Amino acid sequence: MKTGKISASRVMKYVTLAAILAFVIILMLFMSGSTRPFDEVKEAVAESLDPDELTEQDCARLKRDFGLNAADFSGVAYYSAESTISASEVLLIRVKDYEQIQTVLDAVGQRTESRMKDFESYLPEQAHLLADARQSVRGAYVFYAVSPKAGEYLKAFSGSL
Numbered sequence: 001m002k003t004g005k006i007s008a009s010r011v012m013k014y015v016t017l018a019a020i021l022a023f024v025i026i027l028m029l030f031m032s033g034s035t036r037p038f039d040e041v042k043e044a045v046a047e048s049l050d051p052d053e054l055t056e057q058d059c060a061r062l063k064r065d066f067g068l069n070a071a072d073f074s075g076v077a078y079y080s081a082e083s084t085i086s087a088s089e090v091l092l093i094r095v096k097d098y099e100q101i102q103t104v105l106d107a108v109g110q111r112t113e114s115r116m117k118d119f120e121s122y123l124p125e126q127a128h129l130l131a132d133a134r135q136s137v138r139g140a141y142v143f144y145a146v147s148p149k150a151g152e153y154l155k156a157f158s159g160s161l
Contacts, residue, residue, distance in 0.1 A: 036160065036161060038074060038075030038094045039075070040160065041075075041092065041094070041141065041157070041160045041161065042075065042077045042092060043160075044156055044157070044159065044160030045077065045090065045092055045143075045153065045156050045157050045160060046077070046079075047156070048152060048153055048155075048156030049079055049090060049153065050147075050149060053081060053086075053088050053147065053149075054079040054080060054081060054088060054089070054090060054147070055079060055080070055081075055082055056077065056078070056079050057078045057079065057080050059071075059076070061078065061080070062076060062078045062091075065078075065080070065089075065111060066078075066091070066107045066108070066111050067107055067110075068093075068103075068104065068107050072096070072100070073093050073094060073095055073096060073100065074094040074095065074096050074140070075092075075093065075094040076091075076092070076093050076094075077090075077091070077092040077093075078090070078091050078092075079091075085123060085126070086126065087115055087119055087123075087126040087127075087129050087130050087146050088129065088146055088147045088148075089144075089145070089146050089147075090143075090144070090145045090146075090147065090153055091108065091142070091143070091144040091145075092141065092142075092143055092144075092157065093141070093142045094140050094141050094142075095140050095141075095142065096140075098140065101137055101140075101142060104142045105135075105137070105142065108135065108142075108144045112130055112133060112146075115130050115146075116130050116131070129146050129147065129148065129150075130146055132150065133145065133146045133150060134146075134150040134151060134153070134154040136154055136157060136158065138157075138158070138161055139161075141157075141161065143157045145157075
């Protein structure tokens with residue numbers, strides 16, 4: 001005959017199941033991509049950028065600064081400061097294949113590390129901007145921003161998806 005008690009192992013099974021479901025839902029929400037075309041996302045990000053601080057750069061500059069070939073990706077937008085004494089830059093890439101994400105993140109990491117070494121001894125405020133850089137991966141999009149307004153740029157990126 002049943003006594004009406006629920007065993008601790010049965011409760012733990014349900015708690016574990018609920019935790020797994022919550023994890024999957026959160027993962028899907030934060031890692032999901034977007035079906036929006038690259039041009040729409042680029043336009044939303046570009047509208048948020050400060051034109052006095054950042055200007056759009058060409059593919060050759062992307063190759064020189066990050067070692068990435070723009071033709072390898074579905075879409076690339078790279079903005080940086082004209083001045084060499086400014087660390088400000090914004091990079092938006094839509095990858096063709098999810099395996100490319102790690103390549104982009106590695107290039108961003110190397111770029112940040114290299115720039116930190118350049119700026120830390122004579123322009124500490126620029127090194128601080130690099131330390132506070134914002135980075136996000138959402139689906140096939142990779143976003144990277146170094147700027148006093150990096151948080152605003154990231155918000156514009158996230159809102160555009």
